[in-house]
Amino acid sequence: MSGEPENLRLRDRLLGLDPVLDHLSRARAQNRLAQSYLFLGPRGSGKTRLALAFAQELFCGTVASPCGCCVPCRQVAHLTHPDLHLVVPATREETESPDRMAALLAAYAADPYHPPFGGAGESIGIDRVRALKEEAAKAPVAGTRRVIVLVGVDRMTEQAAQAALKLVEEPPPETLLVLAAGDATDILPTLVSRCQRVRVPPLGRERLHRVLVDEFQIPGEDAYLLAALSGGSLGQALELRGLDVRGLRDRVRAAFDFPPDSAATPAEVERRVRALERAWTGDAARIGCELLLAWLRDCVAARAGLEAADLANPDLIDEARRVGRALVPTEIGRRIRVVEAMAAALDRNCNPTLALHAALWRTAGGSGSEEGFFRP
Ligand SMILES: [Zn+2]
Incomplete structure (x- = not known):
């Protein structure tokens, strides 16, 4: 390490x-900060990064705020500031283990583009919001201000949302x-109306590229x-970076490629499930759904005469035109709705293989309503 302090x-x-x-800094300078903000922007648009950068400004101990070097600035960057509380969605296992929770936050602090x-x-869950309320009832530890950042309020349980309200x-x-x-539509309206809303837009395709x-x-x-598939969201693009996105995309496309009026047999659907199921777990399954949706929308766009530059998969323009012509809009x-229902089922923690099976069967023209088929 050099003698220069690391810039945080x-x-x-x-x-x-x-x-x-x-915009937030100006509001602070003019002494008109709201008490509660609601940052709204797609997943991976940088809402947490932005909230922490703002917290650093509020806690920095120098006039050059934020300096990035003083003790409070370093504590905010390392998520160790005693008056900064960051609550993020987590799995049940993480929530129940303080060590795993600490590791989750440490990993976030170590990588600003986590x-x-x-x-x-x-x-x-409700327990975490309750714990937060107890903590917040005490006086701030280091100074006169406390910052609470609650990420993923659209992922709160009903009870937790009431407690947050x-x-x-x-x-x-x-x-x-x-x-x-x-998205504000997934949050208690009373919660939305009591916060000042701040839009955190995705970077957009060109800029992100x-x-x-x-x-x-x-x-x-x-x-x-990556820029096209992530809807211009930096976080989503970086999340895809480690995966063989092209490989996953092409395998998912192949699995879901059925001709119009196909009458695929259960055995054929089963074969396709088996071909994909090992790759179809956790995040890969969720991303697979996004890749498939992007592809199907490209088929619509290509059919409508759009050019390669307007597609999420510009390298597949000829294939998108072919499929777009072969299938009526x-x-x-209908196929897009099937995949959306599968994505929603995965979000509700349905078994990925079962969800895949149902989606393939429905895409192939099998019977059953799109909604009912995925009900857990
Ligand atoms: Zn500082």
């Missing part, structure tokens, strides 16, 4: 979110609350696919 200035890691932080929270099976309705003194969620190439040294063609729409 989170503001320098925003990659395009600076205008949002500037994959986004809120994967399959992750949520925030109480926290927002009767906020502890000197406490700034930052809630973060993908440049960021992936320049900052993360991802080869151009891969970066293009209502059939592609």
